[in-house]
Amino acid sequence: MKMSHRSLVVELSCPDLVINVGKVTLGDQSRNELQETQRDHEKAKVIQAACALLNSGGGVIRLEMANEDEYPMKMGKDLACSLRELIQSSYFPAFFEFKQQGRSFYIFVKSWSNDALAEDSSVKPHICSLNSSLYSTSCSYVLPMDSREALQFLKKKKNDAKHSLISETETSPLSGISKADHHNTSESNPAYKVFQMKSLKHGDILPFSQSQSIEFEQFNTTDIEQHIINLIPRYVSAFANTGGGYLFIGVDENSRKVLGCSKEKVDLKSLESVIEGAISNLPLVHFCSSQPKMEYSTRIINVFKREELYGYLCVIKVEPFCCVVFSEDPKSWMVNEKNVCRLTAGKWVDMLTDTDPELISELAEAFESQLSLSHRPPLCRPVYSKKGLEHKADLQQRLFPDPVPSDHLRYTPESLWQELVSEHEGLEELIHRQMRPFSQGILIFSRSWAVDLNLQEKEGVLCDALLIAQNSPPILYTILGEQEAGGQDYCNSTAFTLKQKLVNLGGYTGKLCVMAKVLHLSAESNTESMEGAVCLISYPRSYTLVDTQQAEALLQALVIVLLSFRSLLSDQLGCEVLDLLTAQQYALFSKNLRKNRELFVHGLPGSGKTIMAMKIMEKIRNVFHCGxxxxxxxxxxxxxxxxxxxxxxxxAVTRKTFMKKDFKHIQHIIVDEAQNFRKEDGDWYEKARTITQRTNVCPGILWIFLDYFQTCHLDESGLPPLSEQNSKEELTRVVRNAEPIVNFLLEEMQAIRNSPPDNIPSEYLRMLLEAEWARGIQGYLKIEEDLTREKIVTYVANTCKALFAKGYSEKDVAVLVSTSREVERYKHELLRAMRKKRILQLSDACDASGDHIVLDSVRRFSGLERNIVFGIHPSTPETAISHNFLVCLASRAKQHLYILWRSV
Structure with a gap:
């Protein structure tokens, strides 16, 4: 992002992005009477605000009428045409609507989404731009690229860089550029011969014309240096992007006569400095790994008149560039927090060329797209989930079914509504009174919609409720117990965040606003008092929901907002990808922390316990306002x-560290993989309880995640007996593993259930009967027996090479052995076998997110995962837990599991 436009103000008093552009003259006649500079200045402010809102989720532009007229006025044809030009679409009403209220004029801007663009173009840019600042040459013209042309050009450059390797022996950045293009700047080119000359005569006619690689310009003797600064960006950009070329400054373009510039009017050192500075300021964007500088040469040729030095001809020779040269940063803006900022060339290229990640075939078979970047707002990220799990439409029907029932207004979740009614006298009457105007829709309650949106909870808020009703825009109600300052600010902020996330995270492409309304529940009168409305903007009718289809689309976007989290696929793909919680996981996440301060979460292998632990810690931070x-x-x-x-x-600490320190500053504790804890260093559970219950008035959170099926020792764990774990929840849906691996897990867990170790409560093992998993997910399970150590390492190396050829990489693979001692035994042999296959990256699990193959023990890899797992002789001396050990191993593998037994 670049610096903000100072004359544009982002207002903070409304639950929407509102940009105040200040005074603007309206009406064709009044605008025609303005000076051109004033008219262009006003137009620029409006266009920049519109572009910023299109790229940032939509919003409202507020114009203050500069006219003295009191009657309603049209905006002005030049402003309307500029807005139409901005979106490059004939379907103007899809993005903009207009309304005058008093002396304020409003432009309502829907978020950019290319599904509303003209259908006659197969190339649809992902963001909105006034100007790409990219140039190319065609015939004898230097032409600007519009966004569609720029997108095609950038895709080609990106693809060329992807499929061509730049040789380290090359001394110039011309790799990947065709010989024909390079020929344009070679010695066989007649322009090159002139470029090599030291002198020419005034009036000489150059032996070549303007072409795709040659341009003629004359010196502007009024302001030579500024003229050069104006010429260079577009010509140098065009030549560099289109095979190279020559810019001759001082030649008449029609007659080809050498005119030069009088020596009295130009300072050579200053001229060369200006050229160097102008070219060095051109933004470069690289797709290649070598990232060379742009190459060019400048030649000042003496021009003689009657044997005397008259002046100079300037020639700039531009080499073809491997990647992309801009004339300046593109004219495209976004809202960054409270500022309207211009995008840098690099950021603009990233956003314009942003596409769904390319999943290798086996991952594509395992994952289902829930939200594609195609036809979605610019800030959206791709959303995937495992095939066989609930689709966002299924989750919407499960969480928010029938959003516009034909005969009534539904309150949901019903259990929470009943809790709230029982806790707060008068709430039911208050809500019913507010809902009288609405007969069809859904009212979604939450103890804090702010917390649901990853914002901090506000003290004094009894609950929030989101209304999705027919013939109404969405309305967020905040119910306060007493009159408190800041209630409307809280409600506005929450509604604003909700609206932004519905568009920029959930991918909603319709016209959208979220109204904010504060209600007060008085214990004495049971009547509400509403704070004065701060946002007085009246939205057009098109911002109301008119049918079930719109409501369901909005609620599916809400599902993504509420249930999405950063997928571990992100690290593998090198870009931000989101995943969705299952309905079961979301039910756990939605629990009232104040009523569930201590909770034991029992989860089957691969049910997402560690993901839930991270989500709960984020929620703790917002509910209890703690760092x-x-x-x-x-x-x-x-x-x-x-x-x-x-x-x-x-x-984050290990159990051993926890037992050594006091942690006096800690208020809340999350324990993960607790089945593998021991009491060897003391009673960790009692210490954790003592820490979180220091304050009787407001004790902290203690949630413990565990799975007895993955217990890898026979010692006492320190967990209280199952019968004394008074508050428990279960995660029984396996979401991590492909079906062949799940089947192996089920067999091993059944073996544990048939003959459980002494330290595993038998009543827990009934959870196996509740197990669910996504069926039909392709994967691979291979068990090889009676292998020598040499055959094992060769098998791993050969299999890795074959999998890498299919698109997997080192960061997908973990090689797990029984003990840390075994790690050292296999490390050198495995490295030697890998290096023969040109696989070099191998490390332990301490950097599990790194771009390397992990080699570590099964126990140390507990709680982590990778697509491909090799288990080398996964045995343990304690035969009673041999099946548990295999469960722990197998549950780490998402797609491929290889179990390699060593011959004894």
Missing amino acids: TDRILYICENQPLRNFISNKNICE
Whole structure:
């Protein structure tokens, strides 16, 4: 982002993005009477605000009428034409609507989405831009690229860079450029011969004409340096982007006569400095790895008149560039927090060329797209979920069914509504009174919609309710117990965040606003008093929901807002990808923390316990207004501790560290993989309870995540007996593993259930009967027996090479052995076998997110996952837990599991 436009003000008093552009003259006649500079200045403010809102989720532009007229006025034809030009579409009403209220004129801007663009173009840019600032040459013309042309050009450049390797022996950045293009700047080109000359005569006719690689310009003797500065960006950009070329300054374009510039009017050193400065300021965007500088040469040729030096001819020779040269940063804007900012060339290219990630075939078979970037607002990210799990439409029907019932208004979740009514006398009457105007729709209650949106909870808020009703825009109600300052600000902020996320996260493409309304529940009178409305903008009728289809589209966007989280696919694909919680996981996440301060979460292998632990820590931070230094995450192993620590959402330690320190600053504790804890260093559970219950008035949170099926020891765990775990929840849906791996897990868990170790409560094992999983997800399970150590390492190396040829990489693979001692035994042999296959990256699990193959023990990899897992002789001396050990191993693998047994 670049610096903001100072004359544009982002207002903060409304639950929407409102940009105040100040005074603007309206009406054709009045605008025609303005000076051209004033008219252009006003137009620029409006266009920049419109572009920023189109790229930032939509909103409202507020214009203050500069006219003295009191009657309603049209905006002005030049402004309307500029807005139409901005979106490059004949379907103008899809993005803009207009309304005058008093002396304010409003432009309502819908978020950019290319589904509303003209259908006659197969290339639809992902963001809105007034000007790409990219040029190319065609025949004898230098032409600007519009957004569609720029997108095609950038895609080609990106594809060329992807499929061509730049040789390290090349001394110039011309790799990937065709010989024909390079010929334009070679010695066989007649322009090159002139470029090599030291002198010419005034009036000489150059032996070539303007062409795709040659342009003639004359010196502007009024302001030579400024003229050069104006010429260079478009010509140099065009030549660099289209095979190279020559710019001759001082030649008449029609007659080809050398005219030069009088020596009295130009300073050579200053001229060369101006040229160098202008070219060095051109933005470059690279797709290649070498990232060379743009190459050019400048030649000042003496021009003689009657044997005397008359002046100079300037020639700039531009080499073809491997990637992209802009004349300046594109004219495209976004809202960044409170500022309207111009996009840099690099950011603009990233957004314009942003596409769904390319999943290799096996991942594509396992994952289903829930939200594609195609036809979605610019800030959206792709959303995927495992095939076989609930689609966003299924989740919407499960969480918010029948959003516009034909005969009544539905309150949901019904259980929460009943809780709230029982807790707050008069709430039911208050809500019913507010809902009288609405006969069809859904009212969605939450103890805090702010927390649901990852904002901080506000003290004094009894609940929030979101109304999705027919013939009404969405309305967010905040119900306060007493008259409190800041209630409307809180409601506005929450409604604003909700609207932004519905568009920029949930991908909603319709016209949208969320109204904010504060209600007060008086314990004495049971009547409401509403704070004065702050946002007086009256939205057009098109911003209301008119049918079930619109309501369902909005609620499916809401599902993504509420249930999405950063997928671990992001690290593998190198871009931000979102995943969705299952309905079961969301039910756990939605629990009232104040009523569930201590909770044991029992989850089957691959049910997402660690993901839920991270989500709960984020929620704790918002509900209790505490910093990350007040939340402690405890696990058994260093690799999982490091993984969580890198998320910067808490303080993370191992159990051993926890038992050594006091942690007087900690208020809340999350324990993960607790089945593998031991009491060898003391009673960790009692210590955790003591810390979180220091304050009787407001005790902290203690949630413990565990799975007895993955218990990998026979010692006492320190967990209270199952019968004394008074508050429990279960996660029984396996979401991580492909079906062949799930089937293996089920067999091993059944073996555990048939003959459980002594330290596993038998009543827990009934959870296996509740197991669910996504069926039909392709995967691979291979068990090889009676292999020598040499055959094992060769098998791993050969299999990795074959999988990498299919699109997998080192970051997909984990090689797990029984013990840390085994790691050292296999490390050197495995590295030697891998290097023969040109696979070089191998490390332990302490950096599990790194771009390398992990080699570590099964126990140390507990809680982590990778697409491909090799288990080398996964045995343990304690035969009673051999099946548990295999469950722990297998549950780490998402797509491929290879179990390689060593011959004894």
